[in-house]
Amino acid sequence: MKRRIVVLALALACAAPLNGQQALQLLARGVQAYQHLDLDQAVSLLRASLAPTAGTGLLVGDQVRALTYLGAAELFRTHTDSARAAFRRIVALDPEYQPDQTVFPPQVTELFALVRRATPAVAVRIAPVTTFKARAESLHVYLVGSDSATRARVRVEREDGVLVREVYGGVVGDSLTVGWDGQSAGGTPVAAGRYRLTVTTIGSASNGDRVTRVPLIVERQAQAASAPAAPATPPDSLLLPERSAGGSGWPSLAVGAGGALVAAALPAAINPGGDDGQRRFVVSVAIGTAGLLGFLWQRRGHALPDNIRANAALRQQWARRAGARSTTTSGDVTLTVRAGSASNP
Amino acid sequence: MIPRAARVLQALLFVASVGASLAAQIPVQLGFQLDGTGTRVRGVSTNLATGTVVGGRGGVTLGPVRLSLFYREGRLHDGSTQPLMVEGGGAADVQLTPWVAVGLGPEARAYKLDSATLRRVWLAGRIGVAAPLIGTSVRTDLRLWRSVVTSAAGADLTRVAGGEVGIAYWAPAGWWIRLATTFDDAAFAGPRHERFYGLSLGAGIGP
Numbered sequence: 291m292k293r294r295i296v297v298l299a300l301a302l303a304c305a306a307p308l309n310g311q312q313a314l315q316l317l318a319r320g321v322q323a324y325q326h327l328d329l330d331q332a333v334s335l336l337r338a339s340l341a342p343t344a345g346t347g348l349l350v351g352d353q354v355r356a357l358t359y360l361g362a363a364e365l366f367r368t369h370t371d372s373a374r375a376a377f378r379r380i381v382a383l384d385p386e387y388q389p390d391q392t393v394f395p396p397q398v399t400e401l402f403a404l405v406r407r408a409t410p411a412v413a414v415r416i417a418p419v420t421t422f423k424a425r426a427e428s429l430h431v432y433l434v435g436s437d438s439a440t441r442a443r444v445r446v447e448r449e450d451g452v453l454v455r456e457v458y459g460g461v462v463g464d465s466l467t468v469g470w471d472g473q474s475a476g477g478t479p480v481a482a483g484r485y486r487l488t489v490t491t492i493g494s495a496s497n498g499d500r501v502t503r504v505p506l507i508v509e510r511q512a513q514a515a516s517a518p519a520a521p522a523t524p525p526d527s528l529l530l531p532e533r534s535a536g537g538s539g540w541p542s543l544a545v546g547a548g549g550a551l552v553a554a555a556l557p558a559a560i561n562p563g564g565d566d567g568q569r570r571f572v573v574s575v576a577i578g579t580a581g582l583l584g585f586l587w588q589r590r591g592h593a594l595p596d597n598i599r600a601n602a603a604l605r606q607q608w609a610r611r612a613g614a615r616s617t618t619t620s621g622d623v624t625l626t627v628r629a630g631s632a633s634n635p
Numbered sequence: 636m637i638p639r640a641a642r643v644l645q646a647l648l649f650v651a652s653v654g655a656s657l658a659a660q661i662p663v664q665l666g667f668q669l670d671g672t673g674t675r676v677r678g679v680s681t682n683l684a685t686g687t688v689v690g691g692r693g694g695v696t697l698g699p700v701r702l703s704l705f706y707r708e709g710r711l712h713d714g715s716t717q718p719l720m721v722e723g724g725g726a727a728d729v730q731l732t733p734w735v736a737v738g739l740g741p742e743a744r745a746y747k748l749d750s751a752t753l754r755r756v757w758l759a760g761r762i763g764v765a766a767p768l769i770g771t772s773v774r775t776d777l778r779l780w781r782s783v784v785t786s787a788a789g790a791d792l793t794r795v796a797g798g799e800v801g802i803a804y805w806a807p808a809g810w811w812i813r814l815a816t817t818f819d820d821a822a823f824a825g826p827r828h829e830r831f832y833g834l835s836l837g838a839g840i841g842p
Contacts (some may be wrong), residue, residue, distance in 0.1 A: 549766070556777075556798055556800065557798070557832065560797065561820070566818065567675060583768075602805040
């Protein structure tokens with residue numbers, strides 16, 4: 291039973307790399323068949339390389355390459371609709387892509403240009419990390435349209451899809467840079483957290499809308515406009531020690547021992563014929579014990595309640611002052627936005 | 636010519652104004668305590684007399700000077716008689732340093748027996764030291780005293796010497812409790828001695 295589980299686990303672990311390698315091999319063989327004008331074989335191999343089971347390992351660039359050869363092969367097989375479908379998928383994957391004119395003949399590049407113009411798509415480019423001052427500066431989003439008439443709607447949403455801010459809506463053209471100033475629709479800097487930039491390409495009736503999403507992680511740091519932010523806690527130099535440093539404790543021990551000795555011996559020395567019923571040892575033991583406790587207390591150090599109260603009051607004062615300062619400079623918020631990879635759900 | 640009565644009145648007013656001025660500048664503190672002492676006395680009668688005496692002490696502190704009065708009494712038992720012990724006195728102490736004080740004061744002690752009353756009076760000089768044991772809350776103190784003048788009706792009291800060793804807890808609120816052992820030896824001409832021992836537990840407020 292255990293051996294079966296091990297074999298199954300190994301098979302699962304190797305499945306993904308094998309799929310990727312297999313897809314690349316199919317792509318290479320498909321391209322080779324296309325170059326040998328074995329178009330049926332080329333179409334078969336290229337479709338196989340793009341199939342979900344085999345295509346999971348192909349990167350976007352390889353997928354675009356496979357689709358380009360597939361479209362060209364279909365075109366030469368006079369399956370124009372299939373060629374258009376392949377080219378539409380290319381535009382959806384990479385709106386900026388253009389087939390290499392030295393590799394593909396004009397029929398292919400012209401058909402591709404037609405399909406590209408008829409297939410609205412927008413590519414989204416954002417710097418992986420951007421730091422900017424909310425309201426005063428912006429996060430730049432670079433949009434590339436598949437056609438000069440491409441229209442798109444850009445919005446920032448919460449991770450759960452709730453609209454945070456409509457950033458842009460209109461013509462993208464060949465390219466357009468839009469900016470998000472880090473504020474919500476209410477005009478305040480957004481809170482730190484996970485968001486997403488959603489770019490919806492407004493298509494024709496036949497193509498429908500197409501959505502591209504880029505995950506955003508927003509971090510925020512409040513800053514004073516001209517002065518450094520006031521710390522919420524006082525520096526250590528202003529705080530009193532809350533616990534006494536462990537001292538030697540020897541004075542307490544010596545006083546305790548001396549006191550115990552005096553309490554035990556002095557009455558007998560001054561009053562040698564007296565009879566106290568050994569009661570003096572009660573005091574002697576009490577003093578000796580207290581001296582020992584004092585020794586331990588000093589060695590360990592001890593809490594200083596007055597200093598603790600004074601420090602608590604000082605900390606509250608600083609916290610209130612920092613809070614007040616934060617309120618007055620709430621407009622000066624620096625955001626750091628980390629952008630993930632674009633995806634088309 | 637100013638009449639004599641007017642001069643006296645002026646002098647009294649001057650003293651009163653100076654006194655009031657000094658009192659306003661010197662911090663004044665009052666202190667009181669109550670205590671009970673398990674007492675054992677040998678030499679008053681043929682047997683060891685034991686019993687409990689209770690009393691109190693009150694004082695006023697004017698800067699480094701402390702003036703105090705004390706009184707205590709209790710009936711002792713020696714098996715055949717029950718002498719009543721009464722003791723009182725006063726003292727003026729000067730705090731030389733935070734932990735050392737010296738003082739002087741009269742004391743009187745009387746044992747009232749069925750047939751007679753034995754009175755002993757002396758003026759004693761004393762020195763006291765105190766030291767902290769745990770922070771400043773728990774302190775120990777030692778007082779030693781010795782008579783400089785003695786008087787005993789019908790007896791030749793040559794000297795009285797004694798002492799006290801105690802430990803006290805001072806609460807932050809200002810009250811305190813104290814456990815102490817007290818001892819003294821009254822020496823008379825010849826081999827006669829009256830030896831006093833006490834274990835006292837007291838509580839008080841103020842210095």
